[in-house]
Amino acid sequence: MRTEVRTRSEVLEIGVIAPPEYHALADIHGGRSYLQVASWAAVKAEWSSELLAWRNSDGEVVGTTLVLYRRLPGVSRWYAYLPEGPDIDWADPRLERWLDPLLEHLDRRQVFAVRLGPPAVLKRWQATTLKTSVRRGCRVDDVLPDVVEPVGSSVAERLRDLGWNRGGEEGTGGDAQPRYLFQVPIGGRTHAELWSGLSKEWKRNIQKAEKSGIEILQGSESDLPAFFELLQTTERRNGFRLGRSLAYYQRQYRVMNAERPGRMRLYLSTWHGEVLAAHTMNVVGRRVWYQSGASANHRRDVRPSHVLQWKMMTDAQQLGADRYDMRGVSDSLDPEDRAFGLLRWKLGTGGELVQTVGEWERALPGPINQLLLRAMTRYRARG
Incomplete structure:
Protein backbone atom coordinates (compact mmCIF):
# COMPACT_ATOMS: atom_id res chain seq x y z
CA MET A 1 0.00 0.00 0.00
CA PRO A 118 14.45 14.93 13.92
CA PRO A 119 18.26 14.60 14.04
CA ALA A 120 18.65 18.31 13.24
CA VAL A 121 20.92 20.28 15.60
CA LEU A 122 19.97 23.65 17.10
CA LYS A 123 23.12 24.77 18.95
CA ARG A 124 26.69 23.67 19.74
CA TRP A 125 28.94 24.55 22.70
CA GLN A 126 32.63 23.70 22.75
CA ALA A 127 34.00 22.04 25.89
CA THR A 128 36.24 25.04 26.56
CA THR A 129 33.24 27.38 26.44
CA LEU A 130 31.29 25.36 28.99
CA LYS A 131 34.25 24.79 31.33
CA THR A 132 34.64 28.54 31.79
CA SER A 133 30.91 28.91 32.48
CA VAL A 134 30.56 26.43 35.36
CA ARG A 135 28.91 28.18 38.30
CA ARG A 136 26.11 27.72 40.77
CA GLY A 137 22.64 27.83 39.23
CA CYS A 138 23.93 28.01 35.65
CA ARG A 139 22.46 25.99 32.81
CA VAL A 140 23.76 25.37 29.31
CA ASP A 141 21.16 27.62 27.70
CA ASP A 142 22.42 30.50 29.87
CA VAL A 143 25.69 30.35 27.91
CA LEU A 144 26.09 31.88 24.45
CA PRO A 145 26.56 28.94 22.03
CA ASP A 146 29.57 28.72 19.77
CA VAL A 147 27.37 27.78 16.81
CA VAL A 148 23.67 28.25 16.07
CA GLU A 149 22.59 25.92 13.28
CA PRO A 150 20.14 27.58 10.84
CA VAL A 151 18.65 24.28 9.65
CA GLY A 152 17.74 23.22 13.17
CA SER A 153 16.10 26.57 13.89
CA SER A 154 14.04 26.43 10.70
CA VAL A 155 13.01 22.80 11.33
CA ALA A 156 11.58 23.77 14.72
CA GLU A 157 9.67 26.71 13.22
CA ARG A 158 8.27 24.67 10.34
CA LEU A 159 7.17 21.80 12.57
CA ARG A 160 5.30 24.17 14.84
CA ASP A 161 3.66 25.82 11.82
CA LEU A 162 2.56 22.36 10.65
CA GLY A 163 0.81 21.63 13.96
CA TRP A 164 3.48 19.63 15.81
CA ASN A 165 4.22 20.13 19.52
CA ARG A 166 7.66 19.92 21.12
CA GLY A 167 8.34 17.09 23.53
CA GLY A 168 8.48 18.50 27.05
CA GLU A 169 5.68 20.95 26.41
CA GLU A 170 2.50 20.62 28.41
CA GLY A 171 0.71 17.38 27.63
CA THR A 172 3.52 15.77 25.64
CA GLY A 173 5.26 13.85 28.41
CA GLY A 174 8.80 15.03 27.61
CA ASP A 175 11.50 13.64 25.34
CA ALA A 176 12.05 9.88 25.26
CA GLN A 177 15.57 10.36 23.83
CA PRO A 178 18.09 12.87 25.22
CA ARG A 179 17.97 16.34 23.72
CA TYR A 180 21.44 17.33 24.95
CA LEU A 181 24.20 15.12 23.55
CA PHE A 182 27.94 15.13 24.00
CA GLN A 183 29.99 14.34 20.91
CA VAL A 184 33.69 14.19 20.08
CA PRO A 185 34.49 15.20 16.48
CA ILE A 186 36.81 12.56 15.00
CA GLY A 187 36.69 12.86 11.21
CA GLY A 188 39.83 14.39 9.72
CA ARG A 189 41.76 14.32 13.02
CA THR A 190 44.92 12.32 13.64
CA HIS A 191 45.48 10.13 16.69
CA ALA A 192 47.83 12.81 18.08
CA GLU A 193 45.21 15.53 17.56
CA LEU A 194 42.59 13.45 19.34
CA TRP A 195 45.00 12.98 22.27
CA SER A 196 45.85 16.68 22.39
CA GLY A 197 42.16 17.50 22.76
CA LEU A 198 41.91 15.61 26.05
CA SER A 199 42.13 17.51 29.33
CA LYS A 200 45.20 17.14 31.53
CA GLU A 201 43.11 15.11 33.96
CA TRP A 202 42.03 12.66 31.27
CA LYS A 203 45.59 12.24 29.98
CA ARG A 204 46.90 11.71 33.49
CA ASN A 205 44.21 9.11 34.31
CA ILE A 206 44.75 7.21 31.05
CA GLN A 207 48.48 7.06 31.67
CA LYS A 208 47.91 5.99 35.27
CA ALA A 209 45.59 3.17 34.15
CA GLU A 210 48.12 1.92 31.62
CA LYS A 211 50.94 1.95 34.22
CA SER A 212 48.68 0.17 36.72
CA GLY A 213 48.29 -2.78 34.36
CA ILE A 214 44.75 -2.16 33.09
CA GLU A 215 43.98 -4.22 29.98
CA ILE A 216 41.20 -3.46 27.50
CA LEU A 217 39.39 -6.36 25.87
CA GLN A 218 36.42 -6.73 23.56
CA GLY A 219 33.91 -8.99 25.26
CA SER A 220 31.22 -11.26 23.90
CA GLU A 221 27.61 -12.04 24.76
CA SER A 222 28.85 -14.30 27.56
CA ASP A 223 30.35 -11.21 29.28
CA LEU A 224 27.04 -9.33 29.42
CA PRO A 225 26.11 -10.66 32.91
CA ALA A 226 29.35 -9.13 34.28
CA PHE A 227 28.53 -5.86 32.51
CA PHE A 228 24.99 -5.88 33.90
CA GLU A 229 26.17 -6.55 37.46
CA LEU A 230 28.49 -3.53 37.19
CA LEU A 231 25.66 -1.47 35.69
CA GLN A 232 23.46 -2.19 38.71
CA THR A 233 26.35 -1.16 40.96
CA THR A 234 26.74 2.08 38.99
CA GLU A 235 23.01 2.83 39.18
CA ARG A 236 23.00 2.42 42.97
CA ARG A 237 26.15 4.51 43.38
CA ASN A 238 24.96 7.39 41.17
CA GLY A 239 21.28 7.33 42.11
CA PHE A 240 19.68 6.60 38.74
CA ARG A 241 17.89 3.67 37.12
CA LEU A 242 17.82 2.93 33.39
CA GLY A 243 15.11 0.32 33.85
CA ARG A 244 16.68 -2.19 31.45
CA SER A 245 17.13 -5.88 32.22
CA LEU A 246 19.98 -8.23 31.41
CA ALA A 247 17.65 -9.88 28.88
CA TYR A 248 17.27 -6.51 27.14
CA TYR A 249 21.02 -6.16 26.56
CA GLN A 250 21.34 -9.81 25.57
CA ARG A 251 18.58 -9.40 23.00
CA GLN A 252 20.13 -6.18 21.70
CA TYR A 253 23.56 -7.76 21.36
CA ARG A 254 22.17 -10.83 19.63
CA VAL A 255 19.86 -9.17 17.08
CA MET A 256 22.07 -6.22 16.20
CA ASN A 257 25.13 -8.38 15.60
CA ALA A 258 23.05 -10.88 13.65
CA GLU A 259 22.06 -8.00 11.39
CA ARG A 260 25.69 -6.93 10.97
CA PRO A 261 28.67 -8.35 12.91
CA GLY A 262 30.27 -5.73 15.13
CA ARG A 263 27.19 -3.48 15.20
CA MET A 264 27.05 -3.70 19.01
CA ARG A 265 30.32 -4.12 20.90
CA LEU A 266 31.13 -4.71 24.55
CA TYR A 267 34.42 -3.31 25.89
CA LEU A 268 35.92 -4.54 29.16
CA SER A 269 38.49 -2.83 31.36
CA THR A 270 40.26 -5.55 33.35
CA TRP A 271 42.86 -5.47 36.12
CA HIS A 272 44.60 -8.72 37.05
CA GLY A 273 41.76 -10.62 35.35
CA GLU A 274 38.94 -8.78 37.14
CA VAL A 275 36.47 -6.66 35.14
CA LEU A 276 36.41 -3.20 36.73
CA ALA A 277 34.50 -1.36 33.98
CA ALA A 278 32.40 -2.36 30.97
CA HIS A 279 30.92 -0.12 28.27
CA THR A 280 28.78 -0.81 25.20
CA MET A 281 29.28 0.77 21.77
CA ASN A 282 27.07 0.78 18.66
CA VAL A 283 28.32 1.19 15.09
CA VAL A 284 26.23 2.12 12.03
CA GLY A 285 28.16 3.18 8.94
CA ARG A 286 30.30 6.21 9.79
CA ARG A 287 28.49 6.80 13.09
CA VAL A 288 29.57 5.43 16.48
CA TRP A 289 27.84 5.73 19.86
CA TYR A 290 28.86 4.99 23.43
CA GLN A 291 25.56 3.69 24.79
CA SER A 292 25.92 2.46 28.38
CA GLY A 293 28.78 2.45 30.87
CA ALA A 294 29.33 0.66 34.16
CA SER A 295 32.13 0.42 36.73
CA ALA A 296 32.90 -1.17 40.07
CA ASN A 297 32.98 0.65 43.40
CA HIS A 298 36.45 -0.62 44.25
CA ARG A 299 39.87 0.03 42.64
CA ARG A 300 38.65 3.28 41.16
CA ASP A 301 42.16 4.59 41.79
CA VAL A 302 43.42 2.69 38.70
CA ARG A 303 41.01 4.71 36.49
CA PRO A 304 39.49 1.88 34.43
CA SER A 305 36.83 4.01 32.72
CA HIS A 306 39.05 6.77 31.27
CA VAL A 307 41.34 4.37 29.45
CA LEU A 308 38.35 2.30 28.33
CA GLN A 309 36.74 5.36 26.73
CA TRP A 310 40.03 6.29 25.10
CA LYS A 311 40.22 2.85 23.50
CA MET A 312 36.64 3.16 22.25
CA MET A 313 37.35 6.63 20.80
CA THR A 314 40.46 5.47 18.98
CA ASP A 315 38.65 2.39 17.67
CA ALA A 316 35.87 4.67 16.41
CA GLN A 317 38.53 6.71 14.63
CA GLN A 318 39.95 3.58 12.99
CA LEU A 319 36.45 2.64 11.88
CA GLY A 320 36.26 5.95 9.99
CA ALA A 321 33.67 7.56 12.26
CA ASP A 322 32.89 11.23 11.82
CA ARG A 323 31.95 11.62 15.49
CA TYR A 324 32.12 9.65 18.70
CA ASP A 325 28.69 10.20 20.24
CA MET A 326 28.69 9.90 24.04
CA ARG A 327 24.90 10.32 24.16
CA GLY A 328 22.89 12.23 26.72
CA VAL A 329 24.01 14.71 29.37
CA SER A 330 22.28 17.08 31.75
CA ASP A 331 22.01 20.76 30.83
CA SER A 332 23.20 21.74 34.32
CA LEU A 333 26.50 23.61 34.77
CA ASP A 334 26.04 23.85 38.53
CA PRO A 335 29.02 22.15 40.25
CA GLU A 336 26.80 21.35 43.23
CA ASP A 337 24.24 19.56 41.05
CA ARG A 338 24.78 15.81 41.05
CA ALA A 339 23.70 15.61 37.40
CA PHE A 340 26.61 17.85 36.39
CA GLY A 341 29.12 15.12 37.26
CA LEU A 342 28.53 13.14 34.05
CA LEU A 343 28.84 16.24 31.87
CA ARG A 344 32.00 17.29 33.70
CA TRP A 345 33.53 13.87 32.97
CA LYS A 346 32.64 14.07 29.27
CA LEU A 347 33.93 17.64 28.95
CA GLY A 348 37.40 16.19 29.57
CA THR A 349 37.34 14.60 26.10
CA GLY A 350 37.50 18.05 24.49
CA GLY A 351 34.34 17.48 22.47
CA GLU A 352 31.20 19.57 22.23
CA LEU A 353 27.71 19.62 23.67
CA VAL A 354 25.00 19.46 21.01
CA GLN A 355 21.38 20.51 21.49
CA THR A 356 19.03 18.86 19.02
CA VAL A 357 15.58 20.14 18.10
CA GLY A 358 14.18 17.39 20.33
Missing part, protein backbone atom coordinates in the same frame (compact mmCIF):
# COMPACT_ATOMS: atom_id res chain seq x y z
CA ARG A 2 1.26 3.46 -0.88
CA THR A 3 0.11 6.94 0.01
CA GLU A 4 1.06 10.02 -1.96
CA VAL A 5 0.69 13.78 -1.78
CA ARG A 6 0.98 16.17 -4.71
CA THR A 7 2.88 19.46 -4.46
CA ARG A 8 3.78 22.19 -6.91
CA SER A 9 7.11 20.46 -7.57
CA GLU A 10 7.43 16.71 -7.06
CA VAL A 11 5.33 13.88 -5.77
CA LEU A 12 6.77 11.86 -2.90
CA GLU A 13 5.27 8.45 -2.21
CA ILE A 14 5.69 6.42 0.93
CA GLY A 15 5.42 2.69 1.32
CA VAL A 16 6.84 -0.40 3.01
CA ILE A 17 10.43 -1.31 2.10
CA ALA A 18 12.07 -4.73 2.46
CA PRO A 19 14.90 -5.06 5.03
CA PRO A 20 17.69 -5.80 2.49
CA GLU A 21 16.96 -2.61 0.55
CA TYR A 22 16.53 -0.67 3.79
CA HIS A 23 19.94 -1.85 5.07
CA ALA A 24 21.65 -0.61 1.91
CA LEU A 25 20.30 2.93 2.34
CA ALA A 26 21.80 3.88 5.70
CA ASP A 27 23.59 7.06 4.60
CA ILE A 28 21.08 9.01 2.51
CA HIS A 29 21.00 12.10 4.74
CA GLY A 30 24.11 12.04 6.92
CA GLY A 31 23.73 8.62 8.50
CA ARG A 32 21.09 6.54 10.24
CA SER A 33 20.83 6.37 14.03
CA TYR A 34 21.29 2.98 15.68
CA LEU A 35 17.70 3.51 16.89
CA GLN A 36 16.65 3.44 13.24
CA VAL A 37 18.29 0.19 12.10
CA ALA A 38 15.87 -2.62 11.29
CA SER A 39 17.11 -4.79 14.16
CA TRP A 40 16.14 -2.13 16.70
CA ALA A 41 12.54 -3.26 16.20
CA ALA A 42 13.52 -6.66 17.63
CA VAL A 43 15.23 -4.94 20.58
CA LYS A 44 11.95 -3.15 21.38
CA ALA A 45 10.06 -6.42 21.53
CA GLU A 46 6.98 -4.86 23.17
CA TRP A 47 6.36 -2.73 20.05
CA SER A 48 5.17 -3.67 16.56
CA SER A 49 7.15 -2.15 13.70
CA GLU A 50 7.35 -1.23 10.03
CA LEU A 51 10.10 -0.10 7.66
CA LEU A 52 9.05 2.72 5.35
CA ALA A 53 10.66 4.56 2.43
CA TRP A 54 9.89 7.75 0.55
CA ARG A 55 10.33 7.55 -3.23
CA ASN A 56 10.44 10.32 -5.81
CA SER A 57 8.69 10.31 -9.17
CA ASP A 58 11.50 8.17 -10.64
CA GLY A 59 10.99 5.50 -7.98
CA GLU A 60 14.28 6.34 -6.26
CA VAL A 61 14.35 6.03 -2.46
CA VAL A 62 15.00 9.49 -1.00
CA GLY A 63 14.22 8.85 2.68
CA THR A 64 13.64 6.01 5.14
CA THR A 65 12.38 5.34 8.62
CA LEU A 66 11.70 2.66 11.18
CA VAL A 67 8.29 3.16 12.80
CA LEU A 68 7.45 1.56 16.13
CA TYR A 69 3.78 0.99 16.96
CA ARG A 70 2.20 0.51 20.36
CA ARG A 71 -1.49 0.06 21.08
CA LEU A 72 -3.12 1.94 23.90
CA PRO A 73 -4.61 -0.70 26.26
CA GLY A 74 -8.31 -1.30 25.57
CA VAL A 75 -8.29 0.69 22.31
CA SER A 76 -8.00 -0.60 18.73
CA ARG A 77 -5.83 2.32 17.63
CA TRP A 78 -2.06 2.75 17.69
CA TYR A 79 0.61 5.19 18.81
CA ALA A 80 3.55 5.58 16.38
CA TYR A 81 7.10 6.47 17.37
CA LEU A 82 10.06 7.24 15.10
CA PRO A 83 13.08 7.31 17.46
CA GLU A 84 15.75 9.69 16.12
CA GLY A 85 14.02 9.60 12.75
CA PRO A 86 12.90 9.79 10.07
CA ASP A 87 15.98 9.95 7.85
CA ILE A 88 14.74 12.56 5.38
CA ASP A 89 15.96 15.88 3.98
CA TRP A 90 15.27 18.11 6.98
CA ALA A 91 16.76 21.08 5.12
CA ASP A 92 13.85 20.98 2.65
CA PRO A 93 11.74 24.11 3.35
CA ARG A 94 8.64 22.11 2.35
CA LEU A 95 8.66 19.52 5.10
CA GLU A 96 5.00 18.81 4.40
CA ARG A 97 6.16 17.00 1.24
CA TRP A 98 7.64 14.39 3.57
CA LEU A 99 5.34 14.53 6.59
CA ASP A 100 1.95 14.62 4.88
CA PRO A 101 2.46 11.25 3.13
CA LEU A 102 3.69 9.83 6.43
CA LEU A 103 0.62 11.05 8.30
CA GLU A 104 -1.72 9.70 5.64
CA HIS A 105 -0.01 6.31 5.78
CA LEU A 106 -0.22 6.25 9.58
CA ASP A 107 -3.88 7.23 9.46
CA ARG A 108 -4.57 4.19 7.28
CA ARG A 109 -2.73 2.11 9.90
CA GLN A 110 -5.24 3.28 12.56
CA VAL A 111 -2.68 5.48 14.31
CA PHE A 112 -4.09 8.14 16.64
CA ALA A 113 -0.84 10.04 17.30
CA VAL A 114 2.81 10.07 16.22
CA ARG A 115 6.09 11.21 17.75
CA LEU A 116 9.28 11.72 15.78
CA GLY A 117 12.83 12.77 16.61
CA GLU A 359 11.15 15.20 19.79
CA TRP A 360 7.88 16.44 18.27
CA GLU A 361 4.42 14.99 18.58
CA ARG A 362 0.94 15.46 17.17
CA ALA A 363 -2.43 13.76 17.12
CA LEU A 364 -3.80 12.73 13.74
CA PRO A 365 -7.07 14.33 12.60
CA GLY A 366 -10.10 12.75 14.22
CA PRO A 367 -12.66 13.53 16.92
CA ILE A 368 -11.10 11.38 19.66
CA ASN A 369 -7.43 11.24 18.69
CA GLN A 370 -6.41 14.17 20.90
CA LEU A 371 -8.14 12.51 23.85
CA LEU A 372 -6.34 9.25 23.09
CA LEU A 373 -3.02 11.09 22.96
CA ARG A 374 -3.64 12.54 26.41
CA ALA A 375 -4.48 9.07 27.66
CA MET A 376 -1.29 7.70 26.12
CA THR A 377 0.74 10.45 27.82
CA ARG A 378 -0.73 9.48 31.19
CA TYR A 379 -0.08 5.79 30.43
CA ARG A 380 3.60 6.50 29.60
CA ALA A 381 3.98 8.58 32.75
CA ARG A 382 3.02 5.55 34.84
CA GLY A 383 5.99 3.71 33.29
